[in-house]
Amino acid sequence: MGIVSPGFRGRPRESGPELPPGQYLTRDFPVLSAGPTPRVPLDQWEFTITTETGQAHRWSWADLMALPGDTPTVDIHCVTKWSKLGTNWQGVPLDMLMADVTTDADYALVQSYGGYTTNLPLQDLRDGQAWIAYRFEGEDLAPEHGGPARLLVPHLYFWKSAKWVRGIQLMLEDEPGFWESAGYHNYGDPWREQRYQGD
Amino acid sequence: MTSERAEWGRHQVDSEMYEDGNALAGPLGEIFTMDVTVAVSRCAGCGLAGPVARLHVYRHAPGWVARCPACEGVVLRLVRGPDSAWLDLTGAVSLRLPMPTL
Numbered sequence: 521m522g523i524v525s526p527g528f529r530g531r532p533r534e535s536g537p538e539l540p541p542g543q544y545l546t547r548d549f550p551v552l553s554a555g556p557t558p559r560v561p562l563d564q565w566e567f568t569i570t571t572e573t574g575q576a577h578r579w580s581w582a583d584l585m586a587l588p589g590d591t592p593t594v595d596i597h598c599v600t601k602w603s604k605l606g607t608n609w610q611g612v613p614l615d616m617l618m619a620d621v622t623t624d625a626d627y628a629l630v631q632s633y634g635g636y637t638t639n640l641p642l643q644d645l646r647d648g649q650a651w652i653a654y655r656f657e658g659e660d661l662a663p664e665h666g667g668p669a670r671l672l673v674p675h676l677y678f679w680k681s682a683k684w685v686r687g688i689q690l691m692l693e694d695e696p697g698f699w700e701s702a703g704y705h706n707y708g709d710p711w712r713e714q715r716y717q718g719d
Numbered sequence: 720m721t722s723e724r725a726e727w728g729r730h731q732v733d734s735e736m737y738e739d740g741n742a743l744a745g746p747l748g749e750i751f752t753m754d755v756t757v758a759v760s761r762c763a764g765c766g767l768a769g770p771v772a773r774l775h776v777y778r779h780a781p782g783w784v785a786r787c788p789a790c791e792g793v794v795l796r797l798v799r800g801p802d803s804a805w806l807d808l809t810g811a812v813s814l815r816l817p818m819p820t821l
């Protein structure tokens with residue numbers, strides 16, 4: 521057999537190059553949860569960006585809804601090895617929320633209702649790479665998927681896309697979040713298969 | 720009536736997401752020779768002491784997360800990588816283990 525035949529159409533889509541190493545394609549949307557699902561009434565919901573000097577920038581639900589939303593279509597990759605391609609979201613880009621925030625911070629610790637945290641470089645929240653997402657496939661984001669709003673930062677493993685997002689603490693020093701302090705990779709790039717510490 | 724149904728639905732959703740601490744027998748059995756699910760853990764959050772088997776275990780997650788049945792604080796976490804396991808007990812003040820009499 522030749523190495524390459526001209527009519528060869530490659531492997532089926534399920535194992536094609538659009539998936540990062542070690543991932544498989546799923547069509548459903550598995551619910552992963554490390555604790556009870558928080559129920560936050562919208563009139564009490566608040567999102568806060570706090571700088572390294574303690575200056576807080578706050579948005580109510582009404583404030584968030586008043587901002588123009590993006591409708592990104594993105595691939596998502598869970599560290600438990602499932603990937604979903606072409607998912608449709610609606611949310612406010614972090615760039616818009618960060619526009620009036622003055623900071624020298626290089627790191628961000630994302631905090632959720634229910635106590636979950638995850639860390640990432642602040643740079644990864646900028647330049648159209650991250651959103652506060654509140655709709656998924658045309659529906660309000662369901663509580664089990666992080667509603668009313670979750671972080672969406674699809675170029676990293678999905679544990680970084682914190683469900684039930686409540687705020688972002690900007691920091692001069694990095695600080696590991698919930699999974700990053702229990703064996704998972706500090707950065708979590710799916711294309712470099714950075715699942716665990718040392719990968 | 721509606722709120723009653725919503726309340727019921729909430730318990731349904733939450734109870735589907737966790738199991739009792741007996742679910743930890745397998746993953747902890749890889750690490751410890753004794754059955755840790757019969758140990759008594761004391762929650763660092765609220766002080767409740769009870770058998771590990773009664774913790775609320777969330778396993779549909781990147782790792783095992785065992786929470787206090789009273790305050791839902793994290794008591795124990797276990798992550799199993801391909802060649803390492805990470806065990807976090809910062810949420811447990813102590814583990815009381817049954818031992819043979821000296």
Ligand SMILES: [Zn+2]
Pocket residue numbers: 762763764765766767787788789790791792
């Ligand atoms: Zn407790």
